[in-house]
Amino acid sequence: AQSVSQHNHHVILSEAASLELGCNYSYGGTVNLFWYVQYPGQHLQLLLKYFSGDPLVKGIKGFEAEFIKSKFSFNLRKPSVQWSDTAEYFCAVSGAGSYQLTFGKGTKLSVIP
Amino acid sequence: NAGVTQTPKFQVLKTGQSMTLQCAQDMNHEYMSWYRQDPGMGLRLIHYSVGAGITDQGEVPNGYNVSRSTTEDFPLRLLSAAPSQTSVYFCASRKIAGMETQYFGPGTRLLVL
Numbered sequence: 370a371q372s373v374s375q376h377n378h379h380v381i382l383s384e385a386a387s388l389e390l391g392c393n394y395s396y397g398g399t400v401n402l403f404w405y406v407q408y409p410g411q412h413l414q415l416l417l418k419y420f421s422g423d424p425l426v427k428g429i430k431g432f433e434a435e436f437i438k439s440k441f442s443f444n445l446r447k448p449s450v451q452w453s454d455t456a457e458y459f460c461a462v463s464g465a466g467s468y469q470l471t472f473g474k475g476t477k478l479s480v481i482p
Numbered sequence: 483n484a485g486v487t488q489t490p491k492f493q494v495l496k497t498g499q500s501m502t503l504q505c506a507q508d509m510n511h512e513y514m515s516w517y518r519q520d521p522g523m524g525l526r527l528i529h530y531s532v533g534a535g536i537t538d539q540g541e542v543p544n545g546y547n548v549s550r551s552t553t554e555d556f557p558l559r560l561l562s563a564a565p566s567q568t569s570v571y572f573c574a575s576r577k578i579a580g581m582e583t584q585y586f587g588p589g590t591r592l593l594v595l
Binding site: 373378401403405411412413414415418420459468469470471472473474475 | 513515517522523524525526527530532540572574576578581583584586587588589
């Protein structure tokens with residue numbers, strides 16, 4: 370069975386600081402990888418996704434993620450966070466050809482103005 | 483397109499009561515699914531469907547029933563509500579073919595007393 374581990378439960382940063390959220394997955398085959406964001410009181414929105422090709426994936430709002438196959442990792446990065454990035458971030462994985470997503474437990478990001 | 487819609491937004495039930503959470507999508511997506519979100523647990527898959535007349539269990543199916551009589555609708559039924567089912571419920575959908583994204587509804591917040 371696949372699983373996703375997000376290393377940080379709660380991250381607190383000041384505006385303009387750089388962000389890196391860790392995500393490791395466990396799966397025995399080819400994977401598709403996703404980062405979703407949930408702003409307070411809202412539903413999940415897709416930040417970025419990786420299916421194949423360039424392992425460095427760029428998403429919306431200046432976010433990017435790098436797929437490192439040898440480390441089973443898909444870490445999310447942003448060079449300079451804003452207060453509006455305060456949200457909960459979820460890493461998710463599905464097997465290639467599968468429709469089911471397995472989510473990590475989420476990382477809550479608080480950005481202090 | 484309205485996307486994925488869910489009703490109600492908020493519901494309070496007493497233990498033992500039954501209710502149906504509604505989910506509809508207007509994007510002609512074959513795949514639909516239900517998740518529950520609990521603090522510190524991420525999102526966990528309850529049931530899913532790959533088309534009308536086809537449903538299957540996810541990670542946490544106990545206490546929930548689903549049916550899929552049309553492509554558009556995927557209701558989730560709680561037969562006899564329990565306090566452990568207090569949660570936020572999200573419906574999601576996607577097209578099956580290709581490198582598609584799963585779209586989430588706004589959620590239903592359920593409190594079981």
